[in-house]
Amino acid sequence: MEKHKEKIKCPECGKRQFAEVLHTLPWWSYIHNCVSCRYTIMESEWMIVKTKKKVKEPLKAGIAVEPVLYAVLKLLTLVEVNDVKGLTHKVKITGAEGYIPVFKTLKEAEEATCNGKYKITLVSG
Ligand SMILES: [Zn+2]
Numbered sequence: 001m002e003k004h005k006e007k008i009k010c011p012e013c014g015k016r017q018f019a020e021v022l023h024t025l026p027w028w029s030y031i032h033n034c035v036s037c038r039y040t041i042m043e044s045e046w047m048i049v050k051t052k053k054k055v056k057e058p059l060k061a062g063i064a065v066e067p068v069l070y071a072v073l074k075l076l077t078l079v080e081v082n083d084v085k086g087l088t089h090k091v092k093i094t095g096a097e098g099y100i101p102v103f104k105t106l107k108e109a110e111e112a113t114c115n116g117k118y119k120i121t122l123v124s125g
Pocket residue numbers: 010011012013014015034035036037038039
């Protein structure tokens with residue numbers, strides 16, 4: 001599971017601390033127990049402590065902030081390309097062992113998972 005850390009302030013005791021944000025689907029999970037008073041801080045109370053990078057307000061979801069793409073974790077070695085006549089060719093890629101397909105929408109990605117056989121992960125666009 002992808003995750004990242006954010007520095008937040010506890011709404012109960014004011015303690016500044018790092019909290020992990022899990023990159024769950026379809027939205028990231030903002031939940032953290034205060035290290036000082038054990039208060040459970042939820043997304044609506046997520047107060048980011050400003051560091052060098054300015055964050056205007058609690059991130060609703062990563063999706064709203066930056067474009068997110070959906071990668072299907074299956075390794076492909078052949079790429080379909082269309083030539084000028086519109087004919088489709090399967091070409092073996094070179095320079096890498098393979099590639100993973102990335103889609104703009106979750107729906108497209110789900111169709112590519114072969115009924116859930118492959119996992120979907122978020123990548124920033
Ligand atoms: Zn606290």
